[in-house]
Amino acid sequence: MIYEDLLDRVMQHYTGPGYEEEVGQGKLQFSEWAGAFDETSPLFELRMAQFSDWYVFTRVLGNRNMTPIEASLNDSSFQVTEEERSQLQNLRNNRHSLFEFLKLKKNDVYVKDLFNGLKYVIKDSLITAGFDSREYFEARLIPHNDGFIFSNSFCFHPEDVNRFISKEIRAVKKSKEIPLDEGRENLILKLFQMKCKHERYKHLKLKDIYSNNSKLKF
Numbered sequence: 001m002i003y004e005d006l007l008d009r010v011m012q013h014y015t016g017p018g019y020e021e022e023v024g025q026g027k028l029q030f031s032e033w034a035g036a037f038d039e040t041s042p043l044f045e046l047r048m049a050q051f052s053d054w055y056v057f058t059r060v061l062g063n064r065n066m067t068p069i070e071a072s073l074n075d076s077s078f079q080v081t082e083e084e085r086s087q088l089q090n091l092r093n094n095r096h097s098l099f100e101f102l103k104l105k106k107n108d109v110y111v112k113d114l115f116n117g118l119k120y121v122i123k124d125s126l127i128t129a130g131f132d133s134r135e136y137f138e139a140r141l142i143p144h145n146d147g148f149i150f151s152n153s154f155c156f157h158p159e160d161v162n163r164f165i166s167k168e169i170r171a172v173k174k175s176k177e178i179p180l181d182e183g184r185e186n187l188i189l190k191l192f193q194m195k196c197k198h199e200r201y202k203h204l205k206l207k208d209i210y211s212n213n214s215k216l217k218f
Contacts, residue, residue: 001126001152002144006087011052013078014061014068022062026055033189034196043199050192053140053153057094058185094151095141098165098188101131109150111139114169115184123147134159138188155192161210165191 001007015023030051031037037051038044056068064071069092072078073085080088095113102110102119109122109131120141127150131137135158140151157165168191172183191210198209208214 002149003087003091003142004152006084007052007056007091010056010068010072010078010088013075014056014071019061023055025062026059027051029059030054033193035200049152050155053151057091057096057140057151090143093143095148096188097139097141097184098136098169098191099139100136101133103133104128104131114166115173115180120148122150125150130154130156132156132159134162136162136165138192155195157191157195157210158198158206160206161194164210 013019027037034047034050037047041047058067060067061071069088072080073088073092098114099111099120100114102112104110107124107128109125109128110119111122112119114136122141135156137157138153138155140153141148142151168187172178172187173180175183178186194210194214198204198206201209
């Protein structure tokens with residue numbers, strides 16, 4: 001990923017000296033959703049990518065009331081060049097949402113945002129494998145030049161829960177109590193937790209996991 005080195009620096013800075021308590025709390029919270037970090041698991045690399053993405057882009061630092069990406073733009077202890085500052089602004093302006101895969105044309109990935117219906121083309125994408133038009137998925141689009149690129153974190157949901165996801169999206173959009181951006185993030189997190197439960201409890205039916213009446217705690 002084009003911004004990978006810069007993201008690694010952000011991650012190292014905000015999990016380093018002075019942030020031990022933050023990263024400890026973050027790992028504990030994430031493991032409650034996704035299970036313990038197990039280096040022998042085939043899902044380990046995926047979980048690390050998902051944790052890093054959540055920690056850097058979504059999780060608010062308790063002592064700053066902003067995410068590490070937001071903090072890095074105004075942190076004198078995090079030195080960046082003007083070019084890197086522009087890149088950080090692109091990272092901050094990411095679009096985190098649920099998407100439908102439309103098609104792959106050469107290395108261009110076509111997707112549709114399920115919340116606003118907008119279609120995006122990720123040109124010359126470094127990530128082209130794993131997409132299925134029958135599976136809705138969580139991703140983060142980062143502005144780059146005149147287009148977008150993917151972050152390294154994805155969460156694909158089984159095709160059998162598309163109707164449930166569509167219904168939940170409609171509920172978020174209709175809500176007058178919760179702002180759309182907040183509702184979108186809440187739903188993305190809830191679905192991520194459900195996917196992790198599905199991976200851990202293979203003996204349970206999907207409808208018993210992807211449900212607002214599930215007996216499993218999320």
